[in-house]
Amino acid sequence: MSKTIIVSNRLPIKIERDEKNELEYHSSAGGLATGLGSIYKEGNNLWIGWPGLLTEDENEKAEITEGIQKESMFPVFLTEEDIRDFYEGFSNETLWPNFHYFIQYAIYEPHLWEAYKRVNRKFADEIIKKADPDDTLWIHDYQLMLVPDMIRQEYPNVSMGFFLHIPFPSYEIFRLLPWRKEILRGVLGSDLIGFHTYDDMRHFLSSTSRLLGISNSQGRLTVKNRAVMVDSFPMGIDYDKYADTAASPEVLEKEVQYRISLGDQQLILSIDRLDYSKGIAQRLEAFDVFFQRYPEYRNKISLILVVVPSRDQVGQYKELKEDIEGLVGRINGKYGRINWTPIHFFYRSFPLTELSAFYRMADVALVTPMRDGMNLVCKEFVASKTNKKGVLILSEMCGASKELSDALLINPNDQNQIVEAIREALTMPEEEQILHNTNMQNSLKRYNITHWVNLFMTSLNNIKKTQNSMQTHKLDERSLEKMLEEFSKAEERVIFLDYDGTLTGFVDNPREAKPDEELNNIMQNIVKDPRNKVVVISGRDKDTLNEWMGKYAVDLIAEHGVWIREKGKDWRTIIAMKNDWKKEILPVLELYVNRTPGSFIEEKDYSLVWHYRKVETGLGELRTRELTSHLKYMASNSNLQVLEGDKVVEIKDREVNKGRTATKWMEAHDHDFVFAVGDDSTDEDTFKAMPKDAYTIKVGSASSAARFSVDSYKDVRNILKAMIAY
Ligand code: GDG
Numbered sequence: 001m002s003k004t005i006i007v008s009n010r011l012p013i014k015i016e017r018d019e020k021n022e023l024e025y026h027s028s029a030g031g032l033a034t035g036l037g038s039i040y041k042e043g044n045n046l047w048i049g050w051p052g053l054l055t056e057d058e059n060e061k062a063e064i065t066e067g068i069q070k071e072s073m074f075p076v077f078l079t080e081e082d083i084r085d086f087y088e089g090f091s092n093e094t095l096w097p098n099f100h101y102f103i104q105y106a107i108y109e110p111h112l113w114e115a116y117k118r119v120n121r122k123f124a125d126e127i128i129k130k131a132d133p134d135d136t137l138w139i140h141d142y143q144l145m146l147v148p149d150m151i152r153q154e155y156p157n158v159s160m161g162f163f164l165h166i167p168f169p170s171y172e173i174f175r176l177l178p179w180r181k182e183i184l185r186g187v188l189g190s191d192l193i194g195f196h197t198y199d200d201m202r203h204f205l206s207s208t209s210r211l212l213g214i215s216n217s218q219g220r221l222t223v224k225n226r227a228v229m230v231d232s233f234p235m236g237i238d239y240d241k242y243a244d245t246a247a248s249p250e251v252l253e254k255e256v257q258y259r260i261s262l263g264d265q266q267l268i269l270s271i272d273r274l275d276y277s278k279g280i281a282q283r284l285e286a287f288d289v290f291f292q293r294y295p296e297y298r299n300k301i302s303l304i305l306v307v308v309p310s311r312d313q314v315g316q317y318k319e320l321k322e323d324i325e326g327l328v329g330r331i332n333g334k335y336g337r338i339n340w341t342p343i344h345f346f347y348r349s350f351p352l353t354e355l356s357a358f359y360r361m362a363d364v365a366l367v368t369p370m371r372d373g374m375n376l377v378c379k380e381f382v383a384s385k386t387n388k389k390g391v392l393i394l395s396e397m398c399g400a401s402k403e404l405s406d407a408l409l410i411n412p413n414d415q416n417q418i419v420e421a422i423r424e425a426l427t428m429p430e431e432e433q434i435l436h437n438t439n440m441q442n443s444l445k446r447y448n449i450t451h452w453v454n455l456f457m458t459s460l461n462n463i464k465k466t467q468n469s470m471q472t473h474k475l476d477e478r479s480l481e482k483m484l485e486e487f488s489k490a491e492e493r494v495i496f497l498d499y500d501g502t503l504t505g506f507v508d509n510p511r512e513a514k515p516d517e518e519l520n521n522i523m524q525n526i527v528k529d530p531r532n533k534v535v536v537i538s539g540r541d542k543d544t545l546n547e548w549m550g551k552y553a554v555d556l557i558a559e560h561g562v563w564i565r566e567k568g569k570d571w572r573t574i575i576a577m578k579n580d581w582k583k584e585i586l587p588v589l590e591l592y593v594n595r596t597p598g599s600f601i602e603e604k605d606y607s608l609v610w611h612y613r614k615v616e617t618g619l620g621e622l623r624t625r626e627l628t629s630h631l632k633y634m635a636s637n638s639n640l641q642v643l644e645g646d647k648v649v650e651i652k653d654r655e656v657n658k659g660r661t662a663t664k665w666m667e668a669h670d671h672d673f674v675f676a677v678g679d680d681s682t683d684e685d686t687f688k689a690m691p692k693d694a695y696t697i698k699v700g701s702a703s704s705a706a707r708f709s710v711d712s713y714k715d716v717r718n719i720l721k722a723m724i725a726y
Helices: 031-040 058-069 080-099 110-130 147-154 180-187 198-212 239-246 249-262 280-293 315-335 352-361 377-383 415-427 430-446 449-471 477-489 517-526 542-549 582-595 619-635 658-668 681-689 713-725
Strands: 004-010 013-017 023-027 046-050 073-075 136-140 159-163 192-195 220-223 226-232 266-273 301-308 343-347 364-367 391-395 408-410 493-497 532-537 555-558 563-565 600-603 607-611 640-645 648-653 673-678 695-699 708-710
Touching: 004 031, 004 110, 013 058, 023 058, 031 046, 031 449, 046 110, 058 073, 080 110, 110 147, 136 147, 136 449, 147 159, 147 180, 159 449, 180 198, 192 198, 192 449, 198 226, 226 449, 239 352, 239 377, 249 352, 266 280, 266 352, 266 377, 280 301, 280 315, 280 415, 301 315, 301 352, 315 343, 352 377, 364 377, 364 415, 377 391, 377 430, 391 415, 391 430, 408 415, 477 673, 477 713, 517 532, 517 713, 532 658, 542 555, 542 563, 555 658, 563 658, 582 600, 582 607, 582 619, 619 640, 619 648, 640 681, 658 673, 658 681, 673 681, 681 695, 695 713, 708 713
Parallel strands: 004 046, 004 136, 046 073, 136 159, 159 192, 192 226, 266 301, 266 364, 301 343, 364 391, 391 408, 493 532, 493 673, 532 555, 673 695, 695 708
Antiparallel strands: 013 023, 220 226, 555 563, 600 607, 607 648, 640 648
């Protein structure tokens, strides 16, 4: 039976030695572990990751492997060097600062990149050992961005999702990474790629388009003919856990105790892991300014500042810790009194019940990261407000701000705004607090962690189904054999060939797509057999088509069916054509050329084409949307059709298309075997015009009226070669 495997850098378990030097296992109660608990603990399912203990001792490794097996976990052991260069190095000193827009902290060291690749390979190898090709894999976070493609190489059909827990930066930042393309390709090995917010997803798609030339349609990309979905899945919390803990007698009792020691004060709460992205120092600076500006609050409010130790082996973090300690000392020294301490600073972590008591009793939560993928602390604070009283001040630079619009939103770089928000929060009427918290709680209840997990898994299933439905089209060995057999028996074989993208690949300059030696050979040989009637049917103008294909004994159909030229005869049109509409449309296209450097107009006898292949990525697509809606509006009362092709927009008479001309051609010629191949939307008309038993073949993976599909023009050439050789 197939299973599901979760993979993250760190396993949700803590392993420690007790006094007798024996290993002790403590499962983590973190949000992710709770949310995924419903998955990895079921049946044969597994969670693979680093168990958090450094050991080179093989016996100990075996003991740990066995010890965590009953928790449905499997270890990837990392060495000291791995931790230094892969985890602290590339993950936390290259990717983390770059992705959080702290580019001044990012280091770009080739040996750290080598370590990142090596450890990602180590993870991939361990996963491959445990996984079967029909399993479902869910890979987590920035430490493992190369793993998806490594697995895909081994298991082409495995179902695999990837989720990034931190922000994905704008293209302008991401492009600074020397290994940006490798990282993108690594992630694109997945079938579903999830981010916390729409902005992260948008940034990722912009990078795939600009760096790899892979564009998307509503978040769907085609990567080596595999459909890949990119979407946003804002992560939620285990709402009931926080609400229930906050309402428990144990937490209530703690609150009473703390209240007695702190006296009658309003409390502001700040909880984060030690990290420069969290804006802890900036928050303290603002707190200082608050006391200067509003001295009446001295003695009346305190800040509970919890900083959870994290990565303090990394230089930047050591410095940050010292900065925070300095600031706390300065503020306490400046404003403190014998009976009042402005900041209660804790550099450690607390058990959930203590944390919950802090959440409960805080009047204000000050969550002001400079940048944060989501931020769960703010959500946990709101969920813990059982009486709905309390105010959340939230940075607009964290993912959670997109959902929690009822919070007091601030820009963390605007100190004045933070100071005023503290003042507003401390004086907000209770009814207003209740209203805001009710809205936020309703949303957090609905979009909780279970919802997040289910949504991701359902989307992964859906994209897999889409891939499978497209797969059924693929021209496999058996169908090819059958086709060649029918072909060999037939006496009147009709072969319709589109040109660009079907017989040749795409090039920047359309003029450069002329036939190469291989194609010339194919054309020469395929027409040698008098039973083969070949028709090249293209959107190209008739002169170019004639120049490239006219020398072979083939029939030509040019300009999407406007012109036809049978062997040895002259060009003619199928119907009487008009082109007086051009004088109205040309000035519009010229306007777009003026506004879009790199674009140009191609004038054919009965159509006009706007090309944007050489335009800056993104700008071309934007102008296309403007231009097509402009043209569709102009064409609404005429008989014109606006077609969007590969980096082109074409305007032509609606009455003519490849299908209509192909039908006319078929009426005039006998046939007992029909083959038609093409790659874009204009070829769909040809496919539809063919008899049911025809071998219609789409190049590429988009859905099509064709019966079969192949991956690229190279496959088409191979089929034609097989026909010649048969
Ligand atoms: C990354 C992204 C994204 C904190 N102090 C204590 C404690 N905590 C718990 C909190 C919360 C968690 O740690 C912190 O989560 P955040 O989301 O705030 O931040 P990161 O650790 O940076 O997480 C972030 C997240 O991944 C999920 O995708 O939201 O943007 O950076 O759950 O409660 N827990 C206990 N004692 C403490 O003292 N028990």
